[in-house]
Amino acid sequence: MKRKGILSIVRTNPQFITIENLNIKGMMRSKRLANSFQQIGLGNIVDWFKIKCQDYGIELRQVDRFYPSSQICSDCGHTQPMPLNQRTYHCHHCGMIKDRDINASINLKQATDYTVIV
Template sequence: QKGYPKFKKKSSIGSYYLIGTIHVQRHRIQLPKLGWIKLKERGYIPTNSIKSATIVKEYDRYYVSVLVDQPSSPIFKPKQTDGIGIDLGLKEAVSTPSGVRIKSFKTNQTIIKLDKSLKRQQRKLSRKKKGSHNWYKQLLKVQRLYRRIKNIKKDIKRKGILSIVRTNPQFITIENLNIKGMMRNKRLANSFQQIGLGYMVEWLKIKCRDYGIELRQVDRFYPSSQICSDCGHIQPMPLNQRTYHCNHCGMIKDRDTNASVNLKQATDYTVIV
């Protein structure tokens, strides 16, 4: 191959795998070649049946993830409810017919404040000499802000998906999104990246597998936003039109709610979980 090799960065994020004799006490863990290491979270890791461990470095923090051989605990399930459809979008990241929604992060005041602080800290970083001691100190501040924003977004998405799955629906129907194609849109690429629709779909698959819920996926070209959920009439719906007003039966409904009802009523689908 032509050109210079691109070496892997070892300064910010990395991980490696450990296998062998691993002992755990309440406040510390013994790892191969590393010895006893203090734990910040005490009494969290089981003390026996540990098979392996993975050490992860994320900026200025180190995490240990252990694989434990133990039976899975039973999950409490309420009475099974009717199936639901989940519409994924930009304004409302997740919308269901019952009104459960995960709003876009653009309206979250905590993330807005952190984004403003991130801009200031990045501006300070750009003014310092790269590689200097003060540059590394400032880089750490920027990395910590990135990590906090990421954790807040992940927490919102996980809790929103879990609140839907815990209602124990008979099935869940989602869209087959072309995320790579969406990222090619220069105007909307940043918005799709900030929401992280792909992560929400993967987390939904994991939770549906844990709770034993059937997860369905309709075809990529299924016009869920253009179909009237009452009469089945199809009409064009541009992105700036947020309310569906049917020209055939006169039904007026929110665009995302109408799409989620259509996904629930879809008959042509593929079972992915």
């Protein structure tokens, strides 16, 4: 996601955007992930979000690094382990089935424990 992707998000004029406080330096030490992160400029994405959210008057929120966004069922709140190779969240409590990333994004939107960074 480059500038155009971020701009398309902020142009929808949401009340807020919530992002995760990722350990980018730690992820860069992974041989599997480092090249991909360098290609997309992951470190710059947060900076661009800050700039564009400020320009558009959108609150930018950041959840803690250890917030388990992909491990919480966005329907019932049940928490269960989610290995990185598992791409579909299947809740053992309520039976909900969603794509891992969609489930995590819903949880980020619903997060109540965050820091406002813009």
